Amino acid sequence: MTAPLLWAATLTLLIGLFYFYTAMRVGVLRGRHNIKAPATSGHPEFDRAYRVQLNTLEQMGIILPFLWVAAFYPVGPLWLAPLIGLIWLVGRIVYLRRYMADPERRQLGAAICGLTALAMFVVAGCGVLRAWLVTRV
Amino acid sequence: MTAPLLWAATLTLLIGLFYFYTAMRVGVLRGRHNIKAPATSGHPEFDRAYRVQLNTLEQMGIILPFLWVAAFYPVGPLWLAPLIGLIWLVGRIVYLRRYMADPERRQLGAAICGLTALAMFVVAGCGVLRAWLVTRV
Amino acid sequence: MTAPLLWAATLTLLIGLFYFYTAMRVGVLRGRHNIKAPATSGHPEFDRAYRVQLNTLEQMGIILPFLWVAAFYPVGPLWLAPLIGLIWLVGRIVYLRRYMADPERRQLGAAICGLTALAMFVVAGCGVLRAWLVTRV
Numbered sequence: 578m579t580a581p582l583l584w585a586a587t588l589t590l591l592i593g594l595f596y597f598y599t600a601m602r603v604g605v606l607r608g609r610h611n612i613k614a615p616a617t618s619g620h621p622e623f624d625r626a627y628r629v630q631l632n633t634l635e636q637m638g639i640i641l642p643f644l645w646v647a648a649f650y651p652v653g654p655l656w657l658a659p660l661i662g663l664i665w666l667v668g669r670i671v672y673l674r675r676y677m678a679d680p681e682r683r684q685l686g687a688a689i690c691g692l693t694a695l696a697m698f699v700v701a702g703c704g705v706l707r708a709w710l711v712t713r714v
Numbered sequence: 715m716t717a718p719l720l721w722a723a724t725l726t727l728l729i730g731l732f733y734f735y736t737a738m739r740v741g742v743l744r745g746r747h748n749i750k751a752p753a754t755s756g757h758p759e760f761d762r763a764y765r766v767q768l769n770t771l772e773q774m775g776i777i778l779p780f781l782w783v784a785a786f787y788p789v790g791p792l793w794l795a796p797l798i799g800l801i802w803l804v805g806r807i808v809y810l811r812r813y814m815a816d817p818e819r820r821q822l823g824a825a826i827c828g829l830t831a832l833a834m835f836v837v838a839g840c841g842v843l844r845a846w847l848v849t850r851v
Numbered sequence: 852m853t854a855p856l857l858w859a860a861t862l863t864l865l866i867g868l869f870y871f872y873t874a875m876r877v878g879v880l881r882g883r884h885n886i887k888a889p890a891t892s893g894h895p896e897f898d899r900a901y902r903v904q905l906n907t908l909e910q911m912g913i914i915l916p917f918l919w920v921a922a923f924y925p926v927g928p929l930w931l932a933p934l935i936g937l938i939w940l941v942g943r944i945v946y947l948r949r950y951m952a953d954p955e956r957r958q959l960g961a962a963i964c965g966l967t968a969l970a971m972f973v974v975a976g977c978g979v980l981r982a983w984l985v986t987r988v
Contacts (some may be wrong), residue, residue, distance in 0.1 A: 579986060580986065582923065586920045586979050589916045589920055590976055593917055596912060597968065597969075600910075601965075613955070614950070615902035630909070631909075
């Protein structure tokens with residue numbers, strides 16, 4: 578029972594650290610391109626960095642809850658949920674790098690994150706379903 | 715002790731799935747109306763869909779933490795917190811449908827979500843308060 | 852083991868309540884300055900309030916996961932993580948007050964939140980690391 582929670586905690590720290598980095602970059606670019614708050618656009622590089630940060634937050638709102646539900650109600654091989662979460666994080670890094678180069682190239686990273694989010698939903702859903710069946714019987 | 719957590723997990727999956735759907739629609743409409751990233755506006759239908767997604771994320775930042783605190787520290791009838799969470803989700807669906815038809819009609823859905831969020835805060839707060847009293851004594 | 856989780860739950864409720872307040876203000880100012888949805892700008896006071904709300908959500912995406920990981924895997928003095936979380940919340944209040952007066956004065960609050968988020972990451976990271984070492988051996 579411990580390993581799934583510990584993996585979820587580890588991944589949460591890694592994802593949080595990555596997100597912290599995307600937020601820091603926005604602050605740095607805001608200074609470099611002299612974009613005054615509360616504006617959230619004004620220079621292509623800043624605009625991209627801000628969208629990467631916000632999109633990362635948007636996607637964290639999906640993956641983190643699913644990851645923890647999967648950790649609380651593990652099912653199947655215990656490495657499955659952590660592996661999916663790790664691929665999600667790799668997809669985010671791909672997304673960041675490609676988006677900053679050219680927003681039109683964001684599809685690969687976005688696809689990896691979308692598919693892994695769906696996979697995590699299925700894994701977490703199976704765990705919850707099994708827990709309901711066990712609870713009811 | 716199990717049922718509140720299992721309910722919270724189930725609701726989290728449903729809410730996450732709904733939010734995933736709002737995010738998917740934004741991607742689809744971005745393609746249909748040919749709105750190039752990193753722009754987040756450019757066509758009324760897209761603008762509405764994006765606001766619905768972001769507002770859903772904004773409200774998830776309130777309800778999910780409260781839901782889980784209420785699940786960790788249950789108090790009163792065990793169906794109360796899950797029921798409030800379910801009404802919140804219904805409010806979100808109402809919000810989505812009305813907002814897409816006409817943003818001025820978003821008030822009903824917004825009110826349901828605001829009131830259920832407050833109700834969840836009260837339930838979670840009572841649970842935490844009781845836990846503090848028990849811990850201290 | 853109970854106290855860290857109870858503190859995390861208590862802080863989560865306080866942070867959620869503060870965030871709820873920032874979101875409420877945006878709704879009130881939207882009405883007062885007659886800014887029609889789905890617009891998210893149109894009057895300096897509204898623009899500031901909206902950025903404060905969204906920035907609070909952005910920062911919650913960092914601090915809440917770290918806070919809970921630290922609560923699940925406590926290490927060192929048990930008051931450390933709750934204290935860091937409390938200072939983060941104070942930093943948010945400072946951020947709100949200064950940002951509304953003049954966005955250029957947001958740095959102090961932003962710095963408090965950034966540093967406490969990093970401190971929480973270190974505390975949570977130490978707890979997870981220790982748990983891995985104990986699990987492996």
